[in-house]
Amino acid sequence: MATHVIVGAGLAGGRAAGTLRDEGFEGRVVLVDAEPHPPYERPPLSKELILGTKQPADARLFPEPFYRDNDIELLLGAGVARLAPGEHRVELADGATIEADKVLLATGSRPRPLPVPGAGLRGVHHLRTLDDAETIRAALLDGAALAVVGGGFIGAELAASARALGNPVTMVELDDLPMRRVLGDDIAARLTRFHRERGVRVITRVGVERFEGDGGGRPADRRVRRVVTTGGQVIDADIVVVGIGVVPNDELAARSGLAVGDGVLVDAFCATSHPDVYAAGDVARHPNPMLGGPPVRLEHFQNAQNQGIAAARSMLGKATPYGEVPWFWSDQYELNIQMSGHPRPTDTVVWRGEPDDMRFTACYLRDGVLVAAIGVGRPRDVRAATRLIADRARPDPDLLADASVDVRHTAQRRES
Amino acid sequence: MMTGQNTASRLVRACAVDDLPPGGIRQVPGSPPIALYNIDGEFYATADLCTHGLSSLSEEGYLENGEIECGWHLARFCVRSGAVKAPPASTPLATYEVRVVDGEVYVVTTPS
Numbered sequence: 001m002a003t004h005v006i007v008g009a010g011l012a013g014g015r016a017a018g019t020l021r022d023e024g025f026e027g028r029v030v031l032v033d034a035e036p037h038p039p040y041e042r043p044p045l046s047k048e049l050i051l052g053t054k055q056p057a058d059a060r061l062f063p064e065p066f067y068r069d070n071d072i073e074l075l076l077g078a079g080v081a082r083l084a085p086g087e088h089r090v091e092l093a094d095g096a097t098i099e100a101d102k103v104l105l106a107t108g109s110r111p112r113p114l115p116v117p118g119a120g121l122r123g124v125h126h127l128r129t130l131d132d133a134e135t136i137r138a139a140l141l142d143g144a145a146l147a148v149v150g151g152g153f154i155g156a157e158l159a160a161s162a163r164a165l166g167n168p169v170t171m172v173e174l175d176d177l178p179m180r181r182v183l184g185d186d187i188a189a190r191l192t193r194f195h196r197e198r199g200v201r202v203i204t205r206v207g208v209e210r211f212e213g214d215g216g217g218r219p220a221d222r223r224v225r226r227v228v229t230t231g232g233q234v235i236d237a238d239i240v241v242v243g244i245g246v247v248p249n250d251e252l253a254a255r256s257g258l259a260v261g262d263g264v265l266v267d268a269f270c271a272t273s274h275p276d277v278y279a280a281g282d283v284a285r286h287p288n289p290m291l292g293g294p295p296v297r298l299e300h301f302q303n304a305q306n307q308g309i310a311a312a313r314s315m316l317g318k319a320t321p322y323g324e325v326p327w328f329w330s331d332q333y334e335l336n337i338q339m340s341g342h343p344r345p346t347d348t349v350v351w352r353g354e355p356d357d358m359r360f361t362a363c364y365l366r367d368g369v370l371v372a373a374i375g376v377g378r379p380r381d382v383r384a385a386t387r388l389i390a391d392r393a394r395p396d397p398d399l400l401a402d403a404s405v406d407v408r409h410t411a412q413r414r415e416s
Numbered sequence: 417m418m419t420g421q422n423t424a425s426r427l428v429r430a431c432a433v434d435d436l437p438p439g440g441i442r443q444v445p446g447s448p449p450i451a452l453y454n455i456d457g458e459f460y461a462t463a464d465l466c467t468h469g470l471s472s473l474s475e476e477g478y479l480e481n482g483e484i485e486c487g488w489h490l491a492r493f494c495v496r497s498g499a500v501k502a503p504p505a506s507t508p509l510a511t512y513e514v515r516v517v518d519g520e521v522y523v524v525t526t527p528s
Contacts, residue, residue: 062506063506302490309503327490336487336488379471380476383478383485
């Protein structure tokens with residue numbers, strides 16, 4: 001009986017396992033992960049789980065009986081030491097081996113560490129796992145003053161959630177503005193103002209010099225009390241969450257002899273340099289025809305979900321190319337922010353809606369072709385724009401600027 | 417199944433036929449709210465809240481080819497059957513019977 005092993009039980013791995021069964025695979029499916037939890041979705045970790053509007057069980061990708069009903073073996077709390085694809089073998093950290101006809105690497109990414117003094121103090125966290133979210137929520141419920149290091153989406157979402165719980169929040173961002181690199185100056189400025197108006201203290205253009213704790217002894221016995229910035233500011237904090245990006249977990253691939261380079265290199269079908277090994281999700285670097293240019297590694301929910309599905313189909317010989325317009329969302333306070341495509345600062349921006357009321361869509365045209373859209377509170381615009389981006393459509397800027405016109409109806413001419 | 421209650425009491429007027437053109441969606445307020453769709457002149461109704469993220473399908477969804485897509489996380493459902501057509505949702509939408517009488521659209525607010 002054929003065995004397909006999926007290493008990594010996150011969104012990509014979980015969706016891939018389900019897809020193998022949906023597509024009629026009748027062999028063994030083994031889902032391996034070092035974490036103790038069955039696959040769960042990460043978006044709620046910085047929002048509903050912190051707020052308490054969802055419980056950890058609500059974040060599960062599939063209900064409990066799914067794995068038994070679909071005969072998917074969950075091997076949790078298990079590390080993988082090495083793949084030996086030539087011998088069709090997966091070697092586990094405890095010395096056991098699994099015979100595998102095909103392997104999917106869905107090992108994801110991990111938080112980028114911040115190597116400054118005090119980073120090992122109690123109360124200095126990342127927010128990546130269910131356990132992280134539970135620890136942070138417990139501290140916030142105790143009234144902890146939160147310092148967020150890094151104003152990316154995880155940090156901004158957590159800041160919004162913590163303010164909703166009533167905790168004091170300070171955000172420290174190295175760049176001119178939080179989220180600026182992704183959203184550009186104008187929208188980042190509007191969002192930053194929104195955070196400030198809701199009580200977040202936002203400090204920009206500084207890094208962290210060190211974290212300071214109270215008392216003596218080993219760092220792990222002391223609790224963080226202060227963040228000292230490179231600008232000399234001292235921020236009182238009972239809990240710190242560092243969100244300065246992630247790095248791909250591609251070491252297993254590298255030591256198994258697969259081609260890597262900031263992620264596992266895959267082709268359009270999610271196949272790695274070994275024909276029986278595939279990769280999907282945060283760890284995979286793939287050529288995206290929607291973006292052109294060099295291969296990209298995307299860290300979005302949609303990418304993990306749909307690339308995992310595509311990779312599973314490819315494993316079954318149903319060669320499925322993966323090439324979607326990158327899309328992600330972020331929920332902060334009552335705002336739903338969505339972005340589709342990859343804008344550049346040199347693109348022409350057409351605004352729809354009411355930017356001052358935080359209900360708008362910014363559409364990005366490059367040589368007349370729609371290449372990206374960022375919407376706040378206008379999900380339909382972004383959905384329609386995504387289709388036009390995929391079609392390389394040339395919308396009429398005047399129609400695009402008219403928020404009463406459906407985005408679907410703004411493009412008369414299309415590039416062939 | 418009939419419960420012995422007056423059937424008419426569960427029939428809610430949604431709108432006039434002319435109020436919802438083909439391709440349109442509108443919310444029928446209530447608890448839970450219902451989304452009413454006009455697909456090529458035929459009316460259909462489902463629960464208004466996406467079963468994955470609880471966003472309003474009538475307010476933020478995207479209707480295309482007889483499927484409604486949640487505006488938040490892009491789960492898709494068949495408007496006619498409520499069946500899940502795309503993840504991340506896994507639970508189907510409840511569907512409701514629609515009756516058109518004398519140019520008025522009514523929804524039976526007990527799930528079909």
